[in-house]
Amino acid sequence: MELSELKVWCEGHKGAQFDYQKDWDAERYLIGGKMFAMFGHDKTGTPIVSLKCDPQRAGVLREEYEEINPGYYMNKTHWNSLALNGNLPSALIKECITLSYELVFKGLTKKVQHEVVKG
Template identity: 40%
Template sequence: MNKYPAIHKAALQLKGATHDYKEEWTADRYFVGEKIFAMLGTNKEGRDILTVKVEPSQGEILRTENPAIIPGYHMNKSHWVSVLLDEEKNEEFLAKLLAHGYEQVLRKLPKYRQREIETM
């Protein structure tokens, strides 16, 4: 079972969100409309991280304000952030960050897909 049940639950509470586990990456991946909005795994040092899609200016602000937030690990650094979970434990903050990532991906989907997801 996932060692971060609150993160898992918060991600899957978002309308139309789905989850899989990618063995090769040892990562839990969260999707909306077949596109990833968040990933839970580890970095090369073995630290647990939550990587989330962000609006670029928001990512910059988050990295400036919170030392637990670093540029997205193995992702586009301006569109993704990674949260060091041993430093940031605020579940409410993490749930809001997941919702932000979800919205970033949802609004880029074709309008018909957005409508399908909104009416689920």
């Protein structure tokens, strides 16, 4: 799956906002001011997307796929970094993006959630 397709998938989530973090050379997608996806590169230059994940599921995914690792420069318990080298199924990456969005959305205040839903 092309990187541009994944970014369109992120943008398709209600209330998603894009920003660029110059210091990290990373493109981020936020909901209610909180990040749910960050596109960048690991120390070897491999493109990655870092996504929030339930800690139990994060561990299972890391065991199942060598392309999924603890969040690069993120909280290693709650974030995974997925290598975008063409080896992971597109459906899995999209599912992880949506789950990240949902986890971050659930962590927003009720007021902010309402504002996002209202659009």
